[in-house]
Amino acid sequence: MPTYVDPQSCNACAGVHQGPLCVYICPNDLMILHPDLNKGFNREPEMCSECYACVKLCPQDAIGVRGYADFVPLGASVQPTRVEQGLRWTVRFRDGRELQFTYPSRSTPVGSSTLYADFTEDPVQDLRTQALAGDALWLGVDRLPTLNPR
Amino acid sequence: MTAPNTHTVECDILIIGGGMSGCGAAFEAKYWGQDLRVVLVDKAVIERSGATGEGLSAINCYMGQRYGWNTPSDFVKYVVNDMMGLAREDLVYDVGRHVDASVHLLEAWGLPIWKKDNGEYERIGRWQIPIHGESIKPITAEPARKALGDANLYERVAITHLLTDAEDPGRIAGAIGFGVRANTCYIFKAKAVIIASGGASNVFRPRSTAEGLGRTWYSVFSTGSAYGLMIPIGTEMTQMEHRFVPTRFKDGYGPVGMWFQYFHARVTNALGEDYTVTRAEELQKYAPYGLAVPTPTPLRNHQMFLDVQAGLGPMYMHTEEAIQHLSGGDPTKLQKVREEAWEDFLDMTIAQAMTWAAQNIAPEVTPSEVVLAEPYIMGSHSGEAGAWVSGPGDLAPPEYFWGYNKMTTIQGLFAAGDGVGAAPHKFSSGSFTEGRLAAKAAVQYVQDHPAMPTLAPETLSQLQTTIWAPLETFEQYKGVSTADEINPHYLTPKQGLVRLQKIMDEYAAGTSAWYTTTGPMLQRGIELIEMLRADLQHLAARDLHELLRCWELWHRTWVGEAHMRHLLYRRETRWPGYYYRADYPNLDDTHWRVFVNSRYDRLRDTWVLVTKPYINLVQ
Numbered sequence: 001m002p003t004y005v006d007p008q009s010c011n012a013c014a015g016v017h018q019g020p021l022c023v024y025i026c027p028n029d030l031m032i033l034h035p036d037l038n039k040g041f042n043r044e045p046e047m048c049s050e051c052y053a054c055v056k057l058c059p060q061d062a063i064g065v066r067g068y069a070d071f072v073p074l075g076a077s078v079q080p081t082r083v084e085q086g087l088r089w090t091v092r093f094r095d096g097r098e099l100q101f102t103y104p105s106r107s108t109p110v111g112s113s114t115l116y117a118d119f120t121e122d123p124v125q126d127l128r129t130q131a132l133a134g135d136a137l138w139l140g141v142d143r144l145p146t147l148n149p150r
Numbered sequence: 151m152t153a154p155n156t157h158t159v160e161c162d163i164l165i166i167g168g169g170m171s172g173c174g175a176a177f178e179a180k181y182w183g184q185d186l187r188v189v190l191v192d193k194a195v196i197e198r199s200g201a202t203g204e205g206l207s208a209i210n211c212y213m214g215q216r217y218g219w220n221t222p223s224d225f226v227k228y229v230v231n232d233m234m235g236l237a238r239e240d241l242v243y244d245v246g247r248h249v250d251a252s253v254h255l256l257e258a259w260g261l262p263i264w265k266k267d268n269g270e271y272e273r274i275g276r277w278q279i280p281i282h283g284e285s286i287k288p289i290t291a292e293p294a295r296k297a298l299g300d301a302n303l304y305e306r307v308a309i310t311h312l313l314t315d316a317e318d319p320g321r322i323a324g325a326i327g328f329g330v331r332a333n334t335c336y337i338f339k340a341k342a343v344i345i346a347s348g349g350a351s352n353v354f355r356p357r358s359t360a361e362g363l364g365r366t367w368y369s370v371f372s373t374g375s376a377y378g379l380m381i382p383i384g385t386e387m388t389q390m391e392h393r394f395v396p397t398r399f400k401d402g403y404g405p406v407g408m409w410f411q412y413f414h415a416r417v418t419n420a421l422g423e424d425y426t427v428t429r430a431e432e433l434q435k436y437a438p439y440g441l442a443v444p445t446p447t448p449l450r451n452h453q454m455f456l457d458v459q460a461g462l463g464p465m466y467m468h469t470e471e472a473i474q475h476l477s478g479g480d481p482t483k484l485q486k487v488r489e490e491a492w493e494d495f496l497d498m499t500i501a502q503a504m505t506w507a508a509q510n511i512a513p514e515v516t517p518s519e520v521v522l523a524e525p526y527i528m529g530s531h532s533g534e535a536g537a538w539v540s541g542p543g544d545l546a547p548p549e550y551f552w553g554y555n556k557m558t559t560i561q562g563l564f565a566a567g568d569g570v571g572a573a574p575h576k577f578s579s580g581s582f583t584e585g586r587l588a589a590k591a592a593v594q595y596v597q598d599h600p601a602m603p604t605l606a607p608e609t610l611s612q613l614q615t616t617i618w619a620p621l622e623t624f625e626q627y628k629g630v631s632t633a634d635e636i637n638p639h640y641l642t643p644k645q646g647l648v649r650l651q652k653i654m655d656e657y658a659a660g661t662s663a664w665y666t667t668t669g670p671m672l673q674r675g676i677e678l679i680e681m682l683r684a685d686l687q688h689l690a691a692r693d694l695h696e697l698l699r700c701w702e703l704w705h706r707t708w709v710g711e712a713h714m715r716h717l718l719y720r721r722e723t724r725w726p727g728y729y730y731r732a733d734y735p736n737l738d739d740t741h742w743r744v745f746v747n748s749r750y751d752r753l754r755d756t757w758v759l760v761t762k763p764y765i766n767l768v769q
Contacts, residue, residue, distance in 0.1 A: 002361055002364070024195065025195055025197065025198055026194070027194040027195070027198050027199050027200075027203045027371050028194070028364075028370060028371050029193075029194070029306075029330055029331075029695055029698060043695070044695075045361050045364070046360060046361050046362075046363040046364055047363065047364045047370060048361075048364045049204070049364045049365060049366065049369065049370045049371070049501075050204075050364070050365065050500050050501040050504070051198070051203055051204035051500075052204065052500050053198040053203060053204070065500075065504065067501070067504045067505065067508050068358065068360075068361045068362040068364075068365055068401075068501070069360060069361045069362075070358040070359070070360050070361055070362035070365075070401070071358060071362060071401040071505070072401075072504060072505055072508045073508045073509060074508070075508065076504055076507035076508035077504075077507070078496075078500055078503050078504045078507060080496075086282075087284060087496075089492075089496050089503075091492065091503060091507050092507060093507045093508075093510050094507065094508050094509070094510050095510050097510075097512075099492070101489055101492050101493065101496065103282055103284065103493050103496065103497070104262050104282045105262075105282065105284045105285040106260040106261070106262060106282075106285045106288075106289055107257075107260050107261070107262045108259065108260035109260075110288070110292070111292070112260070113258075113259040113260065113289075113292045113293045113296065115177070115180075115293055115296055115297055116181055119181070121181075123181060123182050123183075123184060127182055127590075127593065127594060127597070128594065130542055130543075130544055132178060132248050132251060132583075132586050132587065132590060133177075133178055133181035133182065133586070133590075134181075134251060134255060135248065135251050138250075138251040138254040138255055138258075139215070139216075139248070139250055139251040139254075140215055140216030140250050140251070140254065141215045141216055141250075144247055144248075145215075145221065145222050145223075145243075145247045146247075146544050146545065147223070147243065147544075147545055147767055147768065
């Protein structure tokens, strides 16, 4: 399901410090700026897995997806919009029916994760044990299970 | 293309791959090794890299020890039976006993997990919990990035080869690769290396071969580099004959787990018959595994495959029946189930939502086709290909233990996730956990082996020449033809990929061969793949993006060759529904309830295959 870019909406992410965000995020190195148009461009659609990483990130909502030519009949679309800590999806059928769904993506603000808070394992004393960092706090049972090796 | 700049990085621990395993490794390594320099390298950006980058709708590996749902021993028994008797019980147990803590951490970092009214996690199946998982990867990547610090994260750098010590080829020394977007050669010197890169999609010719080549079931970004890096330096591999053939919604390859386990939908053939009922007798042939509950995944495939072969398709998942049953005519319930059904796809396989919409499929009205997909070679999901690693000290018998948990047979080389063999059913949470286990052991190893290995300068310059050769080849020969794609001096990475997929599909039991092969077919396939591997020296790349595709193909080709050599060696059919040896059609526990291991000898360019015992640990 390859992505395509609307040249009217794409502004090549002018002013975004990471550069064009579709180019920044694409996990398969597909999105580039078109050498002539200077707009987002999928250079290898047959390696696009419709992961939507670029669609979800595009600040201009300039990226759409046209279903794989191999097997997807024409006329449908599936498009997300960002809402607070989630996405709203609009699913348009070939026959014109439209569905909307909103789902949460995360329960905490981006950037708020804490590392190793209140972990009790001693990085020196417990290095040779089977405990992982934070097991005492997070495992949910008192003792790490083991087997008696035969 | 001018000669590359060279950038050398020295570190204590190098993590290759920033998916779930690599992020877990980064988080754990910096806890136990606060003073160590830990570096992670990824060919993309870790917020969306790896197989979970698109998102997930469920965590498929969770014990629920705190609720008393399951013990790690229960998990081992389930996994070994699902694998038709072959999995490393020490490794499976090790993931199982730690995985709950990993899931609880992910929840604390912001992963929304569905809850019941009493506050407990909701359940899909015995080991599966539903999540609002569209952002599972950015949620996992954030603490990894924080733990390492941006200066120790090398993104858009593709690793092509592992490096071994100049004096001792059995000891790891680092890795080499190139900047995907900068003409730079990266040399990483490291005391320990953790392979956290991916299993392999697109080794077999997929059912969709044009634009749909990217709509593989398993991530198209996962190019088998976990194996393609380890095999060439002589790392001992195990179960490389194993593959996973997923039954999925047709073409979009959307997940079916929620439909089978949570919505309790039936699949029937065109006559309305349920193959799990009509083909129940078939399971007797595969006792004791076939008689256990649940029926092992390959045998459920096998039952469906018999229907397909008999001309009884299409096969339909009866979503409409399940939804009507669940909602019982209550419009509120109907709406809830519909929302859950669409989220299952929109969280992780958006192409399937598009396929439904484009085919006017409303699941409450219309059933959906399911299909057996092309084979995938992996170690994290229901596949068990990967490196032969040491188990944990308190669980592993002497045959499975050599000092450091998750260390391969190369000193200082560790593996996790898809890279570890005979330890399947880890999925996202288990892979994250296994990355953590490997990292803790790597810290122990680095403390015990503080000296930096040495790299031979001539090896490095040779490898740099090799890595850049496709760009040189194109420059040298482009004038020979008016068409870049037709040139007698080289092949493009896309042409090489098609050739690999054709060999694997036709000789190694792909879809067009009805998942069936024989010894003579495999021998012929190996002859052809040896010629392909030789021809890869004549790959051409017009730019760095194509250079990336060249080296991905190189990794995939190693996977294909290892797979065929293992298939040839195991003279039985252990996993009907995944593949059939027509010349050895039966499961043979007397001779073959053993692991098949291989080692490639780089000096002699030969492979040595042996068996290793399966040892039962959990009573």
